[in-house]
Amino acid sequence: MENHGALTVAEGNHLYKTDVSLAFGGSKIQKNYVLRTTLDQMSVWKAKYVKTNVSPFEAQIKTVVKEAGIIDKEVWVYGIDSTKSSDIVAAVQIACNWYKVGADKILNDVYVKNLNAEHESSMGSQALVNANKKLYAGTCTALIEAARQLNVKGSLNLWVISSIVNEKIPQESLYESLSSGGATSVELDPNPHSLLSGSNDGKRKALIKTNLHLAKLSIK
Amino acid sequence: MEKLLWIVSLKARVLPGSPLAMDGSEFMYGECVGFASSLEDMEQQLQEDMDDAKLEVIERFFISPVTEAKWIADSEYKNSILDLIEEVKITRSFTSGIFRSSQYLGMNI
Numbered sequence: 001m002e003n004h005g006a007l008t009v010a011e012g013n014h015l016y017k018t019d020v021s022l023a024f025g026g027s028k029i030q031k032n033y034v035l036r037t038t039l040d041q042m043s044v045w046k047a048k049y050v051k052t053n054v055s056p057f058e059a060q061i062k063t064v065v066k067e068a069g070i071i072d073k074e075v076w077v078y079g080i081d082s083t084k085s086s087d088i089v090a091a092v093q094i095a096c097n098w099y100k101v102g103a104d105k106i107l108n109d110v111y112v113k114n115l116n117a118e119h120e121s122s123m124g125s126q127a128l129v130n131a132n133k134k135l136y137a138g139t140c141t142a143l144i145e146a147a148r149q150l151n152v153k154g155s156l157n158l159w160v161i162s163s164i165v166n167e168k169i170p171q172e173s174l175y176e177s178l179s180s181g182g183a184t185s186v187e188l189d190p191n192p193h194s195l196l197s198g199s200n201d202g203k204r205k206a207l208i209k210t211n212l213h214l215a216k217l218s219i220k
Numbered sequence: 221m222e223k224l225l226w227i228v229s230l231k232a233r234v235l236p237g238s239p240l241a242m243d244g245s246e247f248m249y250g251e252c253v254g255f256a257s258s259l260e261d262m263e264q265q266l267q268e269d270m271d272d273a274k275l276e277v278i279e280r281f282f283i284s285p286v287t288e289a290k291w292i293a294d295s296e297y298k299n300s301i302l303d304l305i306e307e308v309k310i311t312r313s314f315t316s317g318i319f320r321s322s323q324y325l326g327m328n329i
Contacts, residue, residue, distance in 0.1 A: 114242060121274075125236060163323075165244030167236075194324050199239035204273055206250075206319035208243040209327050 005033030005105040007092065009082035009112050009139060012038070013049045014071050016196045016205060018113045022159060022212055024189045035095035035106050037080035037088075039118075042067040045078055048202035068094050075099070082112070083138030085145035092150060103150035110143060112136075113161040114197050114210075116168055125167065132169040133177035136160070140181025140217055147219045158183065158215040161195065163208065174213065183215035223255040225308065226262040227292070227301070228283040234321075238274035245321035248275060251297070253304050254314030259283070265314045273316065 006020040017036060021028040038045050066087075067078045075098050077091040095106050117123070117131035140158065147156055160178070164171040175186050189212040198205040229251045234241050240248055252269060256262035262283065270277055282291055292301050297318070304317040 120239065121237065128237075163243040167241050167244065192327060194327055196318065197242055201239065204239050204316065204319070206240050206242070206248060206321055207324045208245070208321045209323035210243055 003032040003101075003105070004029060004109065005035070005095075005099070005101065006031040006109045006111055007088075007095075007106050008034070008036045009080070009088075009110065010039055010115050011036045011076070012198045012200070012202060013205070014076075015049075016198050018111045018161065019195065020109070020111050022111070022161070022193065024187075024191075024212065024214065026191055029109075031109070033095065033099040033101050033105050034074040035091060036071075036074055036076045037082070037091050038076065038078050039081060040078060042069065042078040066090050066094060070098075082115075083135065083142050085142040085149065088142055088146035089149050092146065103147075104152045107143070107147050107150065107152050107156055109157045109159065111159045111161070112139065113195070114166070114168075115139065115160075115162075116200055118200055120168070120200065129167075129169055129173050133173050133180075136169070136174060136177040137181035140178055140183055140215070144182050144217050144219055147217075152219060154219060155184070156217040156219065158217055160213040160215060161193070161210055162213065163210045164188070166210075171211075171213075178213075178215045182217055184218050186213055186215045188213050221257040223257050223261075224285040224287070225253065225305065226256045226284065227251055227253045227286050227289050227305070228262065228266055229281040229291070230266075230277050231279040231281070232270060232275035232277050235274040235276055240273060240275070240319060240321075243321050243323045245323040247278065247322040248319040249322075249325065250317055250319035251301055251304065252314065252316045253286070253308045255308070255312055269314055269316060 008018045020031045023029050069076045075095045080087045080091050092106050178186050232248050254265050300318050
């Protein structure tokens with residue numbers, strides 16, 4: 001069987017990590033080389049979520065130093081802003097070194113679950129939608145740029161897990177932002193999914209009904 | 221006054237701007253656990269937590285010290301409730317468990 005990899009952005013609690021096997025029509029594709037990234041630095045992330053064992057290591061890629069760890073045989077890299085191509089490049093290089101695979105293995109399938117701007121409680125609802133649109137668009141642009149820098153050819157699959165009636169970014173706004181970030185197509189899986197999702201501050205979690213979308217990002 | 225471990229099981233309305241407003245659900249169902257010196261103390265901690273989460277309690281199904289909450293044994297969410305109780309025994313802070321959204325529950329009927 002061919003081995004696949006995946007990258008996730010904006011992870012929260014490791015207990016509710018993004019399901020990187022999700023695919024359309026209820027099928028599952030297992031991934032062997034998984035790179036998970038969090039916006040939080042490791043110390044912040046640990047304070048929010050962890051009573052677990054992380055084996056930390058500090059990885060330096062050229063001039064960028066990122067904290068990384070291994071949890072359940074998967075690579076986690078901390079302090080990764082998904083709208084910055086340099087952060088994505090650094091994280092992918094750390095994972096490539098760990099798994100000894102090419103960048104295309106990691107970047108071909110990217111998963112993001114309910115990307116949501118920080119400090120949402122201080123924002124009005126339209127401001128939050130706008131902030132989230134900017135986040136998704138910025139993530140698309142940064143992924144394409146990172147792929148180009150890492151010499152990955154062709155296109156990337158960006159799997160987005162977000163309810164079509166998510167008030168923080170409804171479907172129409174989500175699709176607008178993905179297109180403006182460079183997605184050449186976006187499709188909706190007609191089957192709804194259920195999953196456990198957590199709030200940004202790590203204090204709240206809920207089982208929700210959600211939807212899976214697939215955006216194609218072509219690398220110029 | 222001696223504090224006991226309390227649990228409340230509830231239904232809450234999701235208010236605009238709630239961090240849990242993710243799937244268009246009107247309601248969330250779940251449990252919260254905390255140490256309290258009385259029913260009033262528990263109710264006050266619950267209110268503060270719900271305000272913070274932008275949830276409005278519509279119905280309380282059960283509210284009692286954990287030792288009297290015999291219903292937990294029959295709950296289909298027993299394992300996660302027991303995990304929550306163990307967590308609060310360590311952290312000693314009022315904590316809400318895993319909520320179930322009305323949309324999620326609607327999928328699983």
